Amino acid sequence: MENVIEIKGVKKNFGEKTVLKNINLTVTKGENIVVLGKSGQGKSVMIKCIVGMILPDEGSLKVFGDEVCSMSEDTLKAMRTRIGFLFQGGALYDSMTVRENLAFALQRVLKITDENDIENRSKEVLEAVGLSEVIDKMPSDLSGGMRKRMALARTLIVKPEVILYDEPTTGLDTITSKEISQLMLEIHEKYKTSSIIITHDMQCARITGGRVMVLNEGEFIAEGTYTELENCNDEFVKLFFK
Amino acid sequence: MNLSPSLNNFLEKTGEQANFFTSFVRNIFKGGFEWNEFLRQCYVIGYKSLGIVAVTGFVLGFVFTLQSLPTLKEFGAQGYVPSMVCISVIREIGPVITGLICAGKIASSIGAELGSMNVTEQIDSMEISGANPVQYLVVTRILACTCMIPLLTLFADAMSLAGGYIGVNTSTNMSMQLYFIKSVQTLYFSDFFPAVIKTIFFGLAIGFVGCYKGYTSNKGTESVGLAANSAVVAASVWIIILDAIAVQLTSVFVYN
Ligand SMILES: Nc1ncnc2c1ncn2[C@@H]1O[C@H](COP(=O)(O)OP(=O)(O)OP(=O)(O)O)[C@@H](O)[C@H]1O
Ligand SMILES: [Mg+2]
Numbered sequence: 001m002e003n004v005i006e007i008k009g010v011k012k013n014f015g016e017k018t019v020l021k022n023i024n025l026t027v028t029k030g031e032n033i034v035v036l037g038k039s040g041q042g043k044s045v046m047i048k049c050i051v052g053m054i055l056p057d058e059g060s061l062k063v064f065g066d067e068v069c070s071m072s073e074d075t076l077k078a079m080r081t082r083i084g085f086l087f088q089g090g091a092l093y094d095s096m097t098v099r100e101n102l103a104f105a106l107q108r109v110l111k112i113t114d115e116n117d118i119e120n121r122s123k124e125v126l127e128a129v130g131l132s133e134v135i136d137k138m139p140s141d142l143s144g145g146m147r148k149r150m151a152l153a154r155t156l157i158v159k160p161e162v163i164l165y166d167e168p169t170t171g172l173d174t175i176t177s178k179e180i181s182q183l184m185l186e187i188h189e190k191y192k193t194s195s196i197i198i199t200h201d202m203q204c205a206r207i208t209g210g211r212v213m214v215l216n217e218g219e220f221i222a223e224g225t226y227t228e229l230e231n232c233n234d235e236f237v238k239l240f241f242k
Numbered sequence: 243m244n245l246s247p248s249l250n251n252f253l254e255k256t257g258e259q260a261n262f263f264t265s266f267v268r269n270i271f272k273g274g275f276e277w278n279e280f281l282r283q284c285y286v287i288g289y290k291s292l293g294i295v296a297v298t299g300f301v302l303g304f305v306f307t308l309q310s311l312p313t314l315k316e317f318g319a320q321g322y323v324p325s326m327v328c329i330s331v332i333r334e335i336g337p338v339i340t341g342l343i344c345a346g347k348i349a350s351s352i353g354a355e356l357g358s359m360n361v362t363e364q365i366d367s368m369e370i371s372g373a374n375p376v377q378y379l380v381v382t383r384i385l386a387c388t389c390m391i392p393l394l395t396l397f398a399d400a401m402s403l404a405g406g407y408i409g410v411n412t413s414t415n416m417s418m419q420l421y422f423i424k425s426v427q428t429l430y431f432s433d434f435f436p437a438v439i440k441t442i443f444f445g446l447a448i449g450f451v452g453c454y455k456g457y458t459s460n461k462g463t464e465s466v467g468l469a470a471n472s473a474v475v476a477a478s479v480w481i482i483i484l485d486a487i488a489v490q491l492t493s494v495f496v497y498n
Binding site: 085108 | 367
């Protein structure tokens with residue numbers, strides 16, 4: 001199987017503080033990986049490294065077979081257009097309406113200029129996340145959970161090959177969060193995307209996860225399927241499944 | 243090297259600004275210019291500042307005329323008031339006051355806007371989605387400022403003359419035609435042209451400082467306020483400095 005993401009021995013310090021100590025992770029094509037970990041353990045930092053937003057201090061980081069740290073500007077840009085990134089905070093452009101937010105992504109990433117095409121794709125994706133009625137609203141007029149779903153819509157609309165989800169269901173009620181998890185699984189199965197899903201939501205992990213990995217103190221300390229980890233004996237891992 | 247930390251810091255910041263400026267210039271010519279966003283920014287920056295610039299310009303001309311009238315009257319020279327007001331407004335006061343007002347209004351709002359976009363990771367998000375945030379956010383804003391500040395200044399100048407007309411008519415009775423003729427009688431192209439050039443640079447400075455402070459702010463919430471605040475301060479200082487330089491240059495190249 002082809003490796004889309006290959007991380008070997010990645011280390012990252014912020015000043016004195018070591019955030020990532022020794023990260024090793026391989027994501028093969030069409031694989032879903034769930035990353036669990038306590039708050040502040042560097043999960044977000046790790047996926048930011050993957051898209052070259054934060055440069056690691058040591059180690060090798062390959063995406064689609066190319067080393068991220070030594071990429072030229074153009075290769076980096078081309079790589080990024082193939083990756084979808086869902087920010088923990090949503091990062092919706094708050095000077096644009098929902099429609100413009102979606103159009104911005106389509107125009108810039110897929111270079112689509114046809115108005116009708118943009119409109120249809122926007123409507124389709126909004127329907128999938130259950131937000132059809134808000135297309136002309138500003139992000140500031142949406143509720144927290146709606147913004148979260150809107151951000152998901154903006155990530156999904158460009159149909160990326162790899163999706164990095166940073167807590168896609170945090171702040172949503174159990175019912176919506178289950179729907180979103182199922183949507184993520186659906187996308188995964190339909191378009192054969194590979195994804196890394198950072199989450200604290202065990203329901204989401206159970207529904208979407210192929211492989212579950214546990215991050216603690218800058219290293220992965222356990223990995224396996226959901227059921228394997230649920231029944232494992234490690235005290236720390238057990239805490240997540242309580 | 244054994245430089246003091248503050249000097250070190252200063253050099254670092256200067257280098258960073260030079261870098262930012264280079265990337266601004268490089269991105270102007272990169273292709274894929276964001277015309278829509280540029281026009282939207284022209285609207286936001288230009289049109290939305292019309293009111294405050296109009297009021298300031300008008301009051302400036304009015305007050306300036308009222309203040310000069312009694313003094314010049316002592317010498318029996320009140321007939322020179324319109325042309326004096328006109329020349330000082332067009333050459334110096336109009337550009338500087340408009341520049342400072344716009345530093346307060348525009349540089350701060352650009353600083354706050356880009357600062358909050360930075361904090362909420364919108365800029366990162368643009369970059370990751372393969373868009374070019376420097377081109378979309380920075381180039382459009384700086385160029386819009388560079389185009390709109392000169393226009394706003396001309397508008398403020400015109401409002402000042404209108405204010406001056408009202409001012410003159412508080413004590414004497416002068417027709418509008420006569421006032422206008424008296425105003426522009428001693429106004430030469432060499433008074434007008436350097437002032438316009440100067441305001442182009444004011445616009446550039448306002449846009450650049452606002453964008454730089456916002457774009458490079460830290461990622462804490464308080465840094466949004468800090469970005470807005472330091473943008474105003476830095477832009478105002480730049481305007482004063484640029485004005486001093488412009489005065490030196492015009493007196494060397496134009497008035498001798
Ligand atoms: N740009 C940065 N500069 C300095 N320190 C940073 C930076 N980004 C993250 N950190 C630090 O790295 C650590 C890990 O942050 P990160 O955002 O990756 O946590 P996380 O695992 O995603 O937590 P959460 O589940 O709360 O989102 C934190 O201690 C944070 O303070
Ligand atoms: Mg995080």
